[in-house]
Amino acid sequence: MKTLFIGGIKSGKSRLAETYILEQATTAKPYYLATTEFFDDEMQARILIHQQRRQDLFVTLEEPVKLFEVLVNCPGPVLIECVSMWLNNQLYHHISEAHILQELEAVLQLPGDMVLVHNEVGLGVIADNRLARQFVDLSGKAAQLMGRHCDQVFFCSAGLKMKMK
Numbered sequence: 001m002k003t004l005f006i007g008g009i010k011s012g013k014s015r016l017a018e019t020y021i022l023e024q025a026t027t028a029k030p031y032y033l034a035t036t037e038f039f040d041d042e043m044q045a046r047i048l049i050h051q052q053r054r055q056d057l058f059v060t061l062e063e064p065v066k067l068f069e070v071l072v073n074c075p076g077p078v079l080i081e082c083v084s085m086w087l088n089n090q091l092y093h094h095i096s097e098a099h100i101l102q103e104l105e106a107v108l109q110l111p112g113d114m115v116l117v118h119n120e121v122g123l124g125v126i127a128d129n130r131l132a133r134q135f136v137d138l139s140g141k142a143a144q145l146m147g148r149h150c151d152q153v154f155f156c157s158a159g160l161k162m163k164m165k
Contacts, residue, residue, distance in 0.1 A: 002108060004146045006118045007156030013117055014081060016154070016161050021079045021115045022057060031078040032058035033070060035086040064089045068106050077113035083146070084119040087138055091131070097138055104142055108149035116150070118143055 001024075005017040021030045058079070063070045067086060071078060080086075083104070090100045108114075122140045127133045147153055147165065154161040 001113050001152070002146075002150040003115045003152040003154070004118060004143075004150040005115065005154050005156055005161065006120050006143060006146075008120055008123070011120075011156040012159035012161075013119075013154075013156035015159070016156055017079055017081070017115050017117045018057075020154075021077055021113075024113060024115075025077050028076055029057065029059050031074055031076055032060045033067070033074075033078055033080045034060060034062045035064050035067070035080065035082060035089065037064040037085075037089055037092075065093060065095075068103050068110075071107055071110055071114075074112070077115070079115045080107075080117065082117040082119065083142060084117075084121070084139060087142060088135065091135060091138070097134075097141075100138065101141060101145060104145055105149075108146065116146055118146060120155070 003017075003020065005013040005020070007013040018032075024030075059076075061070055061074070061078075064086065067080070071080075087100065119139070120143070121136050122143075127136060150165065152163065153165040155164050156162075
């Protein structure tokens with residue numbers, strides 16, 4: 001089963017997704033695929049909060065760019081935290097939009113249970129710079145792709161989840 005948790009920054013989606021996959025994984029620890037590359041102290045502090053919260057409840061994998069390569073051999077349920085950061089990394093490394101969406105589609109077609117976390121960034125104003133607009137557009141396309149492929153979709157806000165699909 002594929003499940004998407006989508007919501008704004010600090011909406012509670014990561015915590016809700018972690019709780020969800022832990023409840024679903026009855027036989028072994030689920031995998032936690034961390035996608036964030038950290039370039040500064042503030043991002044490192046955010047990562048540390050996530051690491052402390054998940055403690056040893058997950059088997060942690062770290063891969064900021066090549067999701068399919070890691071997931072094709074993943075033997076158990078996996079939480080991808082988060083697709084938005086993966087998209088950011090792809091743009092940073094100058095990967096084409098077509099390639100990014102092809103890889104995401106390949107990931108979504110893999111067998112096995114998967115929980116994806118994604119930031120909803122399309123509810124605000126149109127950004128004033130080209131790169132931000134490119135990210136928002138790509139993020140929206142990725143969200144639509146995940147929405148089509150996922151069996152369940154939850155929108156998160158204020159620490160609560162609302163089932164959309």
